Amino acid sequence: MNTSDTFQTIKSEYGHYASWAVWAAQGETPKSNIDDLSILNIDENPALLESLQRDLIFLGLNISRPIERPLGNFHDPRPMATDFKIRYALQDTPYWGGYMTDIIKDFEEKASGKMMKYLRSDPDFERENIEVLRSEIRVLGCSNPLIIAFGKDTELIARRNLGKDFTICRIPHYANYTSKEKYREQVLDVLDKMKAEQGGGLNAQPRESPRTLGEK
Numbered sequence: 001m002n003t004s005d006t007f008q009t010i011k012s013e014y015g016h017y018a019s020w021a022v023w024a025a026q027g028e029t030p031k032s033n034i035d036d037l038s039i040l041n042i043d044e045n046p047a048l049l050e051s052l053q054r055d056l057i058f059l060g061l062n063i064s065r066p067i068e069r070p071l072g073n074f075h076d077p078r079p080m081a082t083d084f085k086i087r088y089a090l091q092d093t094p095y096w097g098g099y100m101t102d103i104i105k106d107f108e109e110k111a112s113g114k115m116m117k118y119l120r121s122d123p124d125f126e127r128e129n130i131e132v133l134r135s136e137i138r139v140l141g142c143s144n145p146l147i148i149a150f151g152k153d154t155e156l157i158a159r160r161n162l163g164k165d166f167t168i169c170r171i172p173h174y175a176n177y178t179s180k181e182k183y184r185e186q187v188l189d190v191l192d193k194m195k196a197e198q199g200g201g202l203n204a205q206p207r208e209s210p211r212t213l214g215e216k
Contacts, residue, residue, distance in 0.1 A: 007042060016067045016070065020071065020099060021074075030180060034083055057098065061151065084180065150171060155168065167194075167198075
């Protein structure tokens with residue numbers, strides 16, 4: 001499977017909950033252009049594949065509303081949404097372009113406590129979702145990705161199911177009540193420490209030349 005095929009497979013099979021850590025540039029307001037998905041269109045943005053990193057996986061808990069457009073998750077423009085803080089945190093860093101998905105698929109729930117309660121009552125549902133995530137990782141073609149969990153609940157699920165196989169770290173959830181400037185500081189503090197611990201590069205690779213979908 002060539003790199004364009006990988007991108008299109010992700011979009012067609014997982015696009016209603018997956019996306020990439022790439023956003024259009026901010027305009028006049030912090031949330032402006034956050035939902036401009038033309039940036040994730042390889043016809044309109046031919047350089048896109050070179051910016052995508054298959055070895056970084058940003059992991060959310062579950063969707064809070066239906067995703068109407070492929071790759072639209074984590075690109076929410078609604079007034080109550082805080083996806084814009086992820087853009088601000090990752091802009092002009094080595095972590096831009098990572099893969100983004102939810103650990104629990106197709107389960108619309110705003111309250112994380114209710115989500116966790118449901119998983120305790122139905123462990124088979126959790127296992128099924130983990131298998132979907134593993135299939136995403138296989139399609140990406142990465143053997144040793146860094147999984148970056150948004151928040152404690154996502155980290156808990158990831159560690160109990162994937163901790164023996166992958167490196168997992170936690171960054172604060174972007175919905176936390178904090179400024180975008182403070183959020184960027186918190187996120188980069190975690191990720192830069194992970195980079196340092198892995199010899200100057202996540203997955204022991206120099207951050208100046210991360211693996212991208214542009215590599216065959």
